Amino acid sequence: MTSVAMTIAGSDSGGGAGIQADLKTFQELGAFGTSAITAVTSQNTLGVHDVYALEVNNVVSQIKAVLDDFKVGAIKTGMLFSAEIIHGVAKTLKSYDLPMLVIDPVMIAKGGASLLLNEAVHSMKNELLPLATIITPNIPEAEVLTGLTIRSDSDVENAANRLITMGAKAVVLKGGHRDTKDYAEDLFLSAKGERFIMRSERIDTKDTHGTGCTFSAAIAARLAQGFTASDAVIDAKYFIQAAIANGLQLGTGHGPTNHWAYRKLSEKARKEVMIIE
């Protein structure tokens, strides 16, 4: 039977991040994509030009319309923007037999635009994070959520442990923002004590718009299809590595990644790009 995944996120008119990146990723990985839009951004590769958040009732009714009808295997959240929307999403999800939930705690876009209001961080930490099957912060997001400064490898370990203590069942702490010149590495840690690092070559490119969205959507697609949490994040890392390495050179700023690249690679070629330790 076809697996169904859902994204609850913002729209990116430029198509590289948000709902658009999520649905493309679901499609590429063979999961049927459904969505609830939280906000409409006017965005391109140069940045976010405008943000229009939907009424919370409208966000909730989209989620209910999908969950009342489809058997959704996994949901991912992206840009949630306000405390009201986070509260509405958390309350609604709790009222269903909760599917697996991937939380990408989107806060700030590459150009610096705020995609989560400061006053909403509290709701993200207290209402949504404890529902996470997997939370996927980048380094600045993990710093905001944990209150820790993250520079060294041991800082990364401490922050991941803190996120588990705060209620997430598992965390992938993404290393795209670290100053590791040659490699990009992400730490996976679960409440059950499973731990590994996924290390891939750092691609020298400016075209990394929407990497976090695409990565978390790939995890959700694989969870919906029955992968374990660890197998889902490993496959998502293959997906994002292929997408970054085969950039499309679109737009004049930070361009989108290539969602088609993964399917063109053999399983052997995918796996050669990464070390797991």
Ligand SMILES: Nc1ncnc2c1ncn2[C@@H]1O[C@H](COP(=O)(O)OP(=O)(O)O)[C@@H](O)[C@H]1O
């Ligand atoms: N230049 C790069 N080369 C290879 N992988 C990268 C690069 N930049 C980011 N990644 C990977 O892309 C994913 C998203 O990472 P990150 O940039 O930290 O998140 P976000 O997009 O949320 O800021 C992670 O798996 C990270 O390791």
Ligand SMILES: Cc1ncc(COP(=O)(O)OP(=O)(O)O)c(N)n1
């Ligand atoms: C609508 C929308 N949602 C999320 C983001 C952030 O995407 P991310 O994957 O973190 O990539 P960058 O913004 O860092 O390129 C967004 N920009 N828009």
